[in-house]
Amino acid sequence: MLSRSLNLILQSLPSPLHILQQSSSPSTMTNPRSKPNKNEATNKKADPDIQNLSIKNESTLEKTDAGEITFTDTASDLGGGEITRLFNIIDQLRECGVAEDISLPQLVVVGDQSSGKSSLLEALTGIPFPVAATLCTRFATQINFRRAQHSSVQVVVLPSKDATGNIRAKKASKTYPKMTGLIFEKILAEASVEMGLPQPGETTENILPSTARFSDDVLKIDISGPDQPLFSVVDVPGLFQTATIHQTEDDIAIVEQLVTRYIKNPRTIIMAVASSLNDIANQKVIQLAKEADPKGSRTVGILTKPDAVQHGDESRVIEVAQNKVARLTHGWFVVRNRSPDEVRRGITADQRIINERFFFQKDPWNALEKSQVGCESLKTFLRKLLLSHIRKEYPLIVKELDNLYQRCRDDIKELGPPRETPEQQRKLLLEISNKFHMVTRDALMGNYQLSALEFKQLRLRTVIYDLRDKFVQEICSHGHLYFLDTKKDTEIRKIHDWICETYLKCRGPELPGLVNHTVMRILFQLQTEGWSKIAESLIESVKDLVDSFTQQLLAQTCGDPELRMNIWNLLDAEMEMANERAKEELQQILTDERGDILITHEVNFNSSVEESRKKRYISDLSGNKDESLDVSSRASLNAPKMVEEPLFDLFNRSFRTQEEQAILEIFDYLRSYYLIARSRFIDNVAIQVVERHFLGTGGSARSFSPKLVGELTDEQLQDVAGEDFGVVQQRRGLATRLERLEKAKKIARAGYGI
Incomplete structure (x- = not known):
């Protein structure tokens, strides 16, 4: 999953973006800052893992004379070698279901409703997420990009770990030839039906009290194609603080609990999306991110809608972006996405990239470091961060899987031989x-x-x-x-x-x-x-x-x-x-x-x-x-x-x-x-x-x-x-878990060549 994230960061955009990337740097992607300053020092200091990172064979992180971190890519498509292998292993571990047992590295986008989270996801993935508050998702959506010879979109609902019986079984997947806005809306609607949830946009008046409004199930979407990079991102429902006709007071706590479960994962990189229009102290996402990550070592702050900030209030946003207000180890990024008006006027994704680049060249936004602004800078940074994160956590994952496997065997042994028949x-x-x-x-x-x-x-x-x-x-x-x-x-x-x-x-x-x-x-x-x-x-x-x-x-x-x-x-x-x-x-x-x-x-x-x-x-x-x-x-x-x-x-x-x-x-x-x-x-x-x-x-x-x-x-x-029925169920659960852990252990240890 995370494996795919890193590739998309540099390669997920259409050809016009590739032209822009090539114009910036033909072979080496370097932060375009001209000279170090106080803010630059702050951001560099906040990124120790990336500074020490070195990827064998495929790519290397290097320091320039000015202290800048550069990423030299010796395999621009990242389709093979150690990096791809590591990313694919993480993806395979997640697919075999071992995420129920251990924390796996993942990229999770969280934010309040109307914070611009959906627009950011659209910019990162190219998928037209619903942007209206009335069309909020009621479950987590995991989007994976795969490199394959033929293009296809495969969709499946993964039941939560608390599901039992037939519900626990993995659902049959559906395949679509390509991803479009209409297909994505259809996918969300069908997933809601399969999870027993209300349709997107349905009001609470039409929802029975006994009907669940949010689910722990996960909608998994695999997008494959010859030009698709390796990338994975998880979108969770947006946070809100006031009941509406589409969501109740009870839903406030339900969504908060769902989001908290994701971001408390110690191997999750939190993309905390905050609107520039509101004080970050008043945005729920910042509070939850701080509770889940007190040191801010796993949190990347992202400010959206800078173009909608009133004249004279820009300094407030700039101070946050410069990591002066709410300090995070990895600092803050500012992105400009399509506004609702631009969506209505048909502004394309390619044009959005050009508009964003020109926007941050204007005063006062040009005071920010170029490495801090724009989706492209965010992608570059996330690529480095995810790569460092996976390499650091991978040995720990292998060890944890070994320990869990042995513990599971001991638990089964403690139950004694099966005696159902x-x-x-x-x-x-x-x-x-x-x-x-x-x-x-x-x-x-x-x-x-x-x-x-x-x-x-x-x-x-x-x-x-x-x-x-x-x-x-x-x-x-x-x-x-x-x-x-x-x-x-x-x-x-x-x-x-x-x-x-x-x-x-x-x-x-x-x-x-x-x-x-x-x-x-x-x-x-x-x-x-x-x-x-x-x-x-x-x-x-x-x-x-x-x-x-x-x-x-x-x-x-x-x-x-x-x-x-x-x-x-x-x-x-x-x-x-x-x-x-x-x-x-x-x-x-x-x-x-x-x-x-x-x-x-x-x-x-x-x-x-x-x-x-x-x-x-x-x-x-x-x-x-x-x-x-x-x-x-x-x-x-x-x-x-x-x-x-x-x-x-x-x-x-x-x-x-x-x-x-x-x-x-x-x-x-x-x-x-x-x-x-x-x-x-x-x-x-x-x-x-x-x-x-x-x-x-x-x-x-x-x-x-x-x-x-x-x-x-x-x-x-x-x-x-x-045996007591509870013991039978416990044994079956442990047997399933042992099978899952054994498969995951083989996958993980194969990555070490063991």
Whole structure:
């Protein structure tokens, strides 16, 4: 865009202008000032970028002995080489839409309505812009001049970056054979319709309140031809401060905001057009330009309508032009365009150039430096300024594009893989579940990674062993009613009394001295009442551990918090079912162990009972007879005469009544069976409950498996892995932006030969 600007500055005018240019300087364009003065020094000082500019191969800026800056053009048509390449790159960057992401160098013409902005644009571009206030444009117009073999005019409306959906898509372009006043009016009218705006000149009375009156869309006009120079300029709607039948009070703020967005671009060169008829302090354009460019380094002041200034007021305008009133780095220019009367009289563009030149040769305007007056001087200056501006900003643009591209990639990566379709959703869940499955497998086998050492929950098998050890300790210490291996006489008496009491309560039709078969079952059930609570506590602990493990592992394998929560919600139901199955399994084990039938095939059971008997007999014979039994039927025996006293005394030590013997036998059987059943119960809980329902295949710790993902329906996939519509839109926007930035990056870096 800017590329085309520089070329038009010297070459956009018709052949009569070229004759004037040749008469001024055949090969070197030099400021026609004869000697330096105070004003000249001011203007030179205000243009540091241009003074240091040097263009390789194509053209060179040089200083004369008098300190003047000259532009030596070694390729008068600028159709090739480095300059054209740079300008074309900027134009290509704008065409690929990257101006939405970064600031690109551009030339923007701004001014109040009736400031002469349209006449200036006509002089710069040769296009007959509407000059009547009633025909003000309601959108920005970007005009590009292209060098091509055949002449044509291509027009397209570029939607604003805030547009969405189908509106966001680039509109189809229209082509015209050439540009005329009537065609330009038709283009503006059709663009207004396409943007949904009122027609130029339409009054507010005929506009519905809901109808937009200004648009952020851009009308792009490409004018191509063999004699067209490279040039680009953006025209924005004119500023105004009073409502009329064509524009409302609300429109004042809308236009001001639109203009401000353009001129706040740090790479925009502001052509601030001000009327010589009004004090510049009262013109809105100067205020906005100062706010957008406080140092005035990007602003070029342009005073119009000097020929309409009242006699005696010329000094006021001249002081502004000499950069004494509102100082700008690049100073001020004064131009004389066709007046409305001259337009009506048919004064041509060629004649306008001649009239302007003669006007500034008259007093008092001839006091101004020739480099400050006339459209030709303005074009020459803009050409130098734009060239300097592009060369200075180009490396920064390349760097900024690289940074934005990387940032956009990071933003897309942060969103995670796309998951709009069931296939994408299943693929993502399979990837996560595979990672989850492998880490779980290692955790259950004790194959820990370094990260597992930092999180106790991830050392699943280790913590399970700790819980099982605690469970065994609890069962052995508090799982019984009585500690059957006690050596304390008081405890032994309590146990025997408990057995005796139960034995007496359970008498049935059996013969005296025999034991009812229900006694052992009841005693065992009473002895093991504590197992259930301890085992249930183990199940809760294991469940909490597996839940914590799953959540911690999901945090490592799934970076999206929302997706992670959805996966957890899916697994939570599966894990709760596994927990319920574990509880049911425990109750079944307890029922089996504490049921009506006591069963053991433990080979050591009988030997354990016999060992207890032997120990008791030995104790009795050694004089340590257990006197803890208190049975009412107990009797003492006198030694028969035929039995020797020592032998009978030995017999009497070991003698028990039937009831005493039954109680001791019950104790021996109960103790041996309890120890066997306890070990069996501990193992069954560990294997059939913990391993089967929590850790084993199908257990809750392995619930997030590829198998589970493979069985999910499309509806379930959407519920779990489906993206929020806002995220989908964000991803699509980032993908579009990344594609745009990648294309722009290639274009820009190609300019560096990278």
